[in-house]
Amino acid sequence: MRNVAIIGVGYTPVFVSKRIDVSIAEMANEAANAVFRNTGLTIDQIDAVVQGNMQPFECVNLPYLWASEHIGAVGKPVMRIATGGTTGMTTLMCAYYHVASGLYDVVLAVTWEKHSDGDAQVGLAGIVTPEIFTMVMHGLDLITGRGMGGTSGGSTGAAAYQALSYLHHSGADPEHIDKMAALERSNAALNPYAHLRKKTTVEDIQATPFISWPLRYGHTCPTTDGATACIVASEEKVKELTDGNVAWIIGVGSCTSDPCTANFIEGQITDPAEQESCRIAAKKAYEMAGIEDPSKEFDMAELYDGFAHQSLMYAEKLGLCKEGEAHKLLDKGAFNIDGELPINASGGVFSTNAIGTSAMNRPCECALQIMGKIEGEHKIPKKIKKALAHGWGGLFQYNSVMVLSDTPKKSS
Amino acid sequence: MERKVAIVSHVQTKHSSDIGMPRERMLFNLVKELHNKVGITRHDVDSYVLCSNDFEAGRTISTVFEDTPVGAYMKDETKVEMDGIMALIYATMRILSGQFDTALVVANSLGGSQFRPFLIMEYQLDPTFDRQVGLINELNAGAFQARSYMDKYGLDEWFLDAISARLLRNGAINPYALRSKDDATPEYVASSEYYYEPLRKLHCYPFSDGACAVLLACGEKAKELCEKPVWIKGFSNSLETCRLGERELYTSPSTKQAAEKAYKAAGISDPANEIDVAEISAKFAHQEPIICESLGLFPEGSAEDVAKNDLAEITGKMPISPSGGGICTYVFSAAGLINVAQCCQQLTGEAGDAQVPNAKIALAHGQDGFCAQHNSVVILSSEEG
Amino acid sequence: MAFQMGEETRTFPITWDVSANKYKIESRGLRILTEGMKDKKIRGIRCHECDTVYIPGPFYCRKCHIEIDEVVEVKDTGTVMSFAVDMADIRGNPLPEKRISAMIKLDDCDAWFIGTVENMDWKDAKVGMRVKSIWVDEPQGKFSDIDHFEPI
Numbered sequence: 001m002r003n004v005a006i007i008g009v010g011y012t013p014v015f016v017s018k019r020i021d022v023s024i025a026e027m028a029n030e031a032a033n034a035v036f037r038n039t040g041l042t043i044d045q046i047d048a049v050v051q052g053n054m055q056p057f058e059c060v061n062l063p064y065l066w067a068s069e070h071i072g073a074v075g076k077p078v079m080r081i082a083t084g085g086t087t088g089m090t091t092l093m094c095a096y097y098h099v100a101s102g103l104y105d106v107v108l109a110v111t112w113e114k115h116s117d118g119d120a121q122v123g124l125a126g127i128v129t130p131e132i133f134t135m136v137m138h139g140l141d142l143i144t145g146r147g148m149g150g151t152s153g154g155s156t157g158a159a160a161y162q163a164l165s166y167l168h169h170s171g172a173d174p175e176h177i178d179k180m181a182a183l184e185r186s187n188a189a190l191n192p193y194a195h196l197r198k199k200t201t202v203e204d205i206q207a208t209p210f211i212s213w214p215l216r217y218g219h220t221c222p223t224t225d226g227a228t229a230c231i232v233a234s235e236e237k238v239k240e241l242t243d244g245n246v247a248w249i250i251g252v253g254s255c256t257s258d259p260c261t262a263n264f265i266e267g268q269i270t271d272p273a274e275q276e277s278c279r280i281a282a283k284k285a286y287e288m289a290g291i292e293d294p295s296k297e298f299d300m301a302e303l304y305d306g307f308a309h310q311s312l313m314y315a316e317k318l319g320l321c322k323e324g325e326a327h328k329l330l331d332k333g334a335f336n337i338d339g340e341l342p343i344n345a346s347g348g349v350f351s352t353n354a355i356g357t358s359a360m361n362r363p364c365e366c367a368l369q370i371m372g373k374i375e376g377e378h379k380i381p382k383k384i385k386k387a388l389a390h391g392w393g394g395l396f397q398y399n400s401v402m403v404l405s406d407t408p409k410k411s412s
Numbered sequence: 413m414e415r416k417v418a419i420v421s422h423v424q425t426k427h428s429s430d431i432g433m434p435r436e437r438m439l440f441n442l443v444k445e446l447h448n449k450v451g452i453t454r455h456d457v458d459s460y461v462l463c464s465n466d467f468e469a470g471r472t473i474s475t476v477f478e479d480t481p482v483g484a485y486m487k488d489e490t491k492v493e494m495d496g497i498m499a500l501i502y503a504t505m506r507i508l509s510g511q512f513d514t515a516l517v518v519a520n521s522l523g524g525s526q527f528r529p530f531l532i533m534e535y536q537l538d539p540t541f542d543r544q545v546g547l548i549n550e551l552n553a554g555a556f557q558a559r560s561y562m563d564k565y566g567l568d569e570w571f572l573d574a575i576s577a578r579l580l581r582n583g584a585i586n587p588y589a590l591r592s593k594d595d596a597t598p599e600y601v602a603s604s605e606y607y608y609e610p611l612r613k614l615h616c617y618p619f620s621d622g623a624c625a626v627l628l629a630c631g632e633k634a635k636e637l638c639e640k641p642v643w644i645k646g647f648s649n650s651l652e653t654c655r656l657g658e659r660e661l662y663t664s665p666s667t668k669q670a671a672e673k674a675y676k677a678a679g680i681s682d683p684a685n686e687i688d689v690a691e692i693s694a695k696f697a698h699q700e701p702i703i704c705e706s707l708g709l710f711p712e713g714s715a716e717d718v719a720k721n722d723l724a725e726i727t728g729k730m731p732i733s734p735s736g737g738g739i740c741t742y743v744f745s746a747a748g749l750i751n752v753a754q755c756c757q758q759l760t761g762e763a764g765d766a767q768v769p770n771a772k773i774a775l776a777h778g779q780d781g782f783c784a785q786h787n788s789v790v791i792l793s794s795e796e797g
Numbered sequence: 798m799a800f801q802m803g804e805e806t807r808t809f810p811i812t813w814d815v816s817a818n819k820y821k822i823e824s825r826g827l828r829i830l831t832e833g834m835k836d837k838k839i840r841g842i843r844c845h846e847c848d849t850v851y852i853p854g855p856f857y858c859r860k861c862h863i864e865i866d867e868v869v870e871v872k873d874t875g876t877v878m879s880f881a882v883d884m885a886d887i888r889g890n891p892l893p894e895k896r897i898s899a900m901i902k903l904d905d906c907d908a909w910f911i912g913t914v915e916n917m918d919w920k921d922a923k924v925g926m927r928v929k930s931i932w933v934d935e936p937q938g939k940f941s942d943i944d945h946f947e948p949i
Contacts, residue, residue, distance in 0.1 A: 001510045013800040021803030023540050055493070056472040061465070061535035062493065065781045069653045075669060077649050078786070079502060082466070082493040084473040090490050094502060100509035102414070126472035130820035138831050139939025160881030161900050168879070168924040209891065213882035213919070252511075256479045256489040258859050265822060266436075266477070266859070267841065267851030267908040271878065280486060288511070394476045398489075434821040440857050440864075454862045470818030480859035526819050 003235040003408040004099045005246040006367040008041070010034025015195045015226035015352045018116040024058055025070040028112045031227035032071040035108070038373075039231055041241065043072035046231070047104040052081040052091030052111045053356030057123040071110050071229070084127075085304065085393025086254070087111060088228070088360025089400040093252050095232045105237045112227035113354035120223040120355075127395060131264045158261040158272070159220075160212035162396060163309040165273035167214060172312060172327035174214040178205040179330055181219050181308035181350065187337060188347025190377040195224045195352040219308040219350075226354035230364055235408060247367035247387075251289030251403030255281040259395035278317040278392070278399040286319075289403035294319040294388070300342045300369055300380055301388040302362035305350045311335075311343055314390055318401065338381055345369070345378045359391030359400065366404045416796065417504045418634035418641035420514075420627040421450045422753035427590045427622035427741045430525035435469070438623055439520060440481040446516075446625050447483075450637055454483030457627070458512040462491045463499035463519035465745050467535050468527045482518050482625070495693070496624060497748025497778030497788045501647050503628050513633045519746035520623035524590075529619055529744050536781060538654055550695075550782065551616065553656060555608035557783045558698035560661040562610065565713035569610045573598035574719035575697040576614045576739050582726065583736030585765040586754075590741045591618045615697040617742035624749045626756075631796070640760045642792050645773075646677030649788035656783060667706035667777070667787040675708075678791040680773070683708040687791075689731045689758050689768045690775040691751035694738045699784055700724075703777060704732060707789070726766055734758065734766040748778020752790060759794040826853035829868055835938040839930075841906055843867045850906040873930035874949065875903035875910075882919045895919050901928060901946060915945040 012019075012030045019027060028051075036042060049071065051064045060066065064073075064080040079098075081091045088111045095109040125132070132140075167174065182202045188194035200218075208218035238246050257277040260270040270276075282294070291297050301320060305311040312326040320341060321329055329335060335343040344350070346365040349358045366387035368374045389402045423446045425431060431438055447453060460482060464474040471477075475491045492499040496519030503515035523529045533550040537543035558572065577600065583592030593600065604613040627637075634641035650669035652659055671683070680686045690709060694700035701715035709730050710718055718724050724732040735741075735754040743750060755774035757763040763771075773793050780786040826842060830853045833840040842854025846861040850869055858865050880899035885891050897914040899922070914928055928946040936942035 014802070016802075019802065020805040054466075054472065056466050058539075059535065060539050061467045061532055062780060064494075065536055065651075065785055066538045066654050068651050069655075074651055074653055075666070076651070077670075077673075078651050079492065079498060079649075080494050081490065082473070083475070083491050094490070097502070097505045097509050097511075100511070101505035102508060103505065123472050126470075127476055129471060130818075130822055133820065134822045134824075134827065135940065138827055139937070139941040141941055157881055157883065157898070161879040164881065164924065165879035165900075210882070210884040213884060213895075215881070217885075254488050254490065255486060256484055257486055258480050259476055265827060265853060266480070266855035267826065267853055269849060269851060269907045269909070271909070273879070277486060281488075284488075394473055397476065397479070434823045436823055437856060444862075470820060481857065483862045485859045485862070522821065526821060528817060531817055 002100050002102055003248060004096050004232055005238050005248045006230055006363065007233045007238060007242050007246045008035050008039030008231045009364040009368055010038055010229040011193045012227045015193055015224045015354060017195065017222060017224060019114065019225040024060065024063060024112060024114045024117065025067040027114060027225065027227045028067045028110050029070040031112065031229035032108065032110055035229040035231055041231065046076065046106055046108045048077040048098050048107045049073035050079045050081065050091050050095045050098065050107060050109045052087040053113055054082060054084065054087060054123065056126050057120060057355065058114055058117040083393055083398055085355060086359050086391040086398045086400045087356050087393065088358055089363065089391035089402060090254065092230060092360050092363055093254065093400065096249050096252060099232055099234050106231060106233045108229060108231050109360065110227065110229045111356040111360045113356040114225045115223035115354065116225050128262045131262060135264050157212045159307040160215045161261065162272035163214050163307065165271055166309055166313045169273065170316065170324045170327060176312065176327040176330060177214065177219055177309045178202045180311050181205045183335060184308065184311065184344050184348045184350050187345050187378055188351030191346050192376045194347040195222050215307060221306045221350050221353040224352050224354040226357055228357040228360050228364060230360060245371050247370040247404045247406065248408045249402060250405045250409045251285035251291065253281040253284030254400035257397045259397050261395050263395065272396045273313060275317045275399065277397060278314060281399045281401045282318045285401040285403050291403060295321055298341060298386050298388045299382060299384045300345065300366065302344055302346060302365045303348065304359055304362060304391040305344065305348050306353060308350055311348065315343060318388065318390060337378060342380050345380055362389035362391060363402045363404060370404060370406050415508050415510060416631035417507045417628055417644045418631060419644065419756050420629050420634050420637045420641060421446055422626040422756050423449065424588050424624040424750055424753050425622045426588055427620045427743060428524065429590060429619060429621065431522065431621035435520060435522055436477055436481045439478055439518060442623050442625050443482045443518065446627060450627060457483065457514050457516045458488065459503065459506050459515040460484040460487055460489040461499045461503040461515060461517045462489065463496045463745050464521060465493060465532065467532045468521050468523055468744055470527065482516065495748040495778040495780045495788060496746040497752060497776060497790060498649065500626060500749055500752055500790065501649065501788065504644055504647065507628060507630050514627065514629045516625060516627050517749060518623065518625045519749045521744040521746055522621045523744040524619040524621040532744065551608045551611060553782045554696040555611045556656065557661040558610050558696065561698050561702055564662040567716055570598060571715040571719050572610065572615050572697040573601040575700055576601040578725060579733060579736045579739040582734050582766060583740030586735045586740065589736045590620050592736060592740055611696060617695040617738045620741050620743045622741065622743035622746060624746045624753050626749060626752060640794065642756045642759045642794060643796055645791045645793045646674040647790040648673035649786065651786045654781065654785060661783055662702060664702055664706040664784055664787060667703050670787050670789045671707045674789040674791050680791065684730060687773050687775050688771040689734060689755065691735060691754045692733050692737055692777045693747045693751060693779045695742055697739060700732060700737065703784065707775065726768060731768045734763065734768060748776065748788060751776040751778060755792050759792060823856060826855055829854060831938045834942045835936050837932050837936055838870055839873055839903060840868055840870050841908065843869045850908065852903065852906050852908040852910060871906040872904035875901040875928055877924060877926045877928055878902050878909055879924055880922055897922050912943065912946045914948065916947045
């Protein structure tokens with residue numbers, strides 16, 4: 001199997017709630033330019049381009065047809081991936097498979113989301129539009145939400161069931177979610193590419209109102225405009241094009257279960273906090289990467305946490321700690337930037353959520369930490385050898401996991 | 413390429429303008445049919461690549477309720493949001509990487525009964541200009557392209573009628589086709605109404621419901637699972653600008669680029685003689701000659717000669733779209749994959765009345781965008797080689 | 798130097814017309830469920846291979862990937878597996894009354910169903926508490942036939 005590395009990452013200059021000055025395609029162009037600037041490569045050295053975003057959020061169908069010329073993809077093989085929240089990770093995986101297959105050597109992956117061009121809640125409700133229509137036809141009272149079949153406030157409502165189920169099974173308190181939220185927002189304050197950049201205390205989080213108990217306004221992610229580009233290359237090209245300071249993708253895994261929320265028509269049988277698909281995806285990625293004890297071998301992790309409780313939950317599901325231990329590690333400070341296992345030093349999806357990019361920013365942040373090319377004060381002080389990136393999407397059903405390392409796998 | 417990838421089996425629905433069942437049931441039945449045909453269960457498949465379109469499905473993340481009917485519960489699954497042939501290409505890369513031995517590619521659309529494809533196409537326009545101006549739609553863009561070809565080579569509308577008539581006759585012997593007429597003549601086509609002159613109703617694709625599933629496996633596994641694997645010899649794709657005004661619409665440089673790479677991988681130097689049959693995704697009658705000429709199957713501007721000399725007939729020198737092509741059935745997101753399935757039928761000798769004698773190498777084509785902006789080519793062979 | 802955003806560009810409205818879609822929905826399971834609710838019964842479908850009981854019943858079992866059609870009746874009492882206390886609507890505006898919406902696993906079935914739990918203080922709600930359905934007086938064969946759930 002071919003070794004594949006991330007050789008460079010490029011972000012839009014800022015991730016903010018409303019980019020008034022650029023279009024979607026221009027934003028993608030900014031990210032692509034940034035990665036070319038950072039790597040010194042040109043578009044002529046790129047063999048293929050992979051793109052991803054969630055099109056209904058901006059209401060442009062197959063935006064690659066339009067955006068491709070803005071990132072120089074005209075005349076090149078292109079591919080477009082869209083898998084919900086995991087889009088970023090699966091797009092990068094697609095770039096990975098382009099190289100791993102032996103057909104291409106240098107591949108550019110670009111993802112973006114411009115939430116301000118659309119309405120994120122409408123886009124999210126669009127996941128189950130036909131189901132909601134059907135339920136209303138069968139007597140669901142959408143106005144009062146009473147009785148059987150009712151559902152609560154959008155994606156936050158759905159996440160609240162997951163959060164409470166997690167709290168119940170892990171023994172953590174709602175205050176731990178506040179604490180995780182404050183930690184990540186404070187990390188984001190150090191990251192120039194984060195959206196909500198304000199040093200935040202637990203009290204600040206606790207001052208925000210509840211949307212769906214146990215989730216507060218302060219536990220939810222923002223909607224962001226931003227784009228990310230990343231170049232992956234084969235081992236031979238790494239030698240040719242770089243100084244060797246790259247981040248190797250040594251394990252990938254993804255898995256889908258069934259919709260764990262709002263499955264009104266086929267019957268929901270899965271606890272949204274069970275996340276068996278995350279375990280399966282992780283197992284596969286760890287096997288490939290030769291990770292035997294994930295709780296000891298990783299130096300950092302970037303987890304996809306649209307809601308603050310998910311960092312704790314996924315840390316357990318990914319085997320970074322035992323079940324029910326994540327909140328204890330949080331209390332000990334293990335997840336801080338200078339802690340034993342820094343989680344979401346970047347501030348996470350929880351502080352910056354341009355959906356298409358979110359799951360790609362996780363491995364990209366890991367790669368930058370490994371390469372020591374972090375811009376900003378959220379650089380992890382210790383040497384990063386192995387890093388874990390994770391993404392979830394859909395109706396809590398898709399999970400993707402990527403293991404990155406500072407050294408390539410020995411060729412088998 | 414150390415590994416080889418082959419198509420083990422394929423199934424498609426009987427395409428129609430209203431398939432009369434929900435998407436989930438259509439997909440479940442389809443995949444079950446494939447399982448029974450090959451004699452496997454869902455646990456024998458490592459990787460799933462789905463293909464559908466959010467706007468056509470009317471659903472953000474169109475696959476959320478498609479994974480479980482196709483049997484991807486607790487499996488590795490991803491979605492390519494393009495033409496189905498690109499999902500096949502991605503699945504092939506996944507197997508080539510060595511991480512998977514089998515992959516199931518499933519593409520579907522209810523473009524006939526659930527949504528209007530012309531509207532999906534409108535959503536594809538550059539939102540900052542073309543979509544705002546509102547002057548371009550898929551039909552008039554198609555008409556521009558037809559006019560451009562006719563003008564370049566000094567042709568009248570007859571060749572459009574002849575192409576549609578041939579495809580409609582082919583459709584009559586394809587049990588899966590939506591639209592067909594066993595005695596279609598150019599005059600019959602010319603009697604249908606104009607949509608946008610020079611394009612008539614029967615020069616344009618019909619809105620179709622349908623789905624297609626293709627099972628891929630690495631070489632050894634494919635030989636275990638079936639008697640006649642169809643080998644994927646080469647593929648590529650390429651893209652042009654979305655700005656119609658900057659394109660020479662009478663030709664297709666992206667098809668040329670994609671074909672060059674695919675031919676190189678497959679070791680084809682003289683496509684017109686080496687390829688035995690081609691399934692082309694032409695949404696409009698005039699796109700067939702434009703794409704075939706860019707593929708090097710016919711000389712440039714030869715549409716009228718090809719039609720007059722019956723070269724593209726099933727019995728002709730270079731059979732094009734024996735299935736009836738896009739004029740008979742065009743399933744959004746699945747059209748290219750259906751072309752692959754049709755090519756497999758030809759190569760395994762299962763094409764019935766549409767069988768091209770001794771077909772050994774086939775070409776499947778897929779497209780996306782206005783005036784075939786993005787083109788993909790896959791070369792298939794009945795011989796491992 | 799901090800990034801300076803450029804001049805504002807023109808913005809145009811574009812629409813996504815979902816009403817242009819004509820959705821096809823598998824309705825057998827919903828029909829079996831709602832027709833039973835006329836008689837204050839809750840019916841789902843069991844997979845004959847893995848015994849999973851789905852409500853509403855789909856036409857296939859997603860674990861076993863086989864068609865299923867065995868209609869079974871389940872109890873109208875259940876256990877709260879998780880819940881949320883809604884305090885704001887989808888746009889973030891506060892609700893006049895706090896509302897407990899719970900994911901309830903009805904007895905004898907594997908499906909999680911959302912229902913509102915009333916007649917209790919939200920602070921007393923717990924995962925694992927037992928609840929029963931409170932039916933309306935004259936059921937119509939609709940979801941609203943169960944007015945709410947109450948703790949046992």
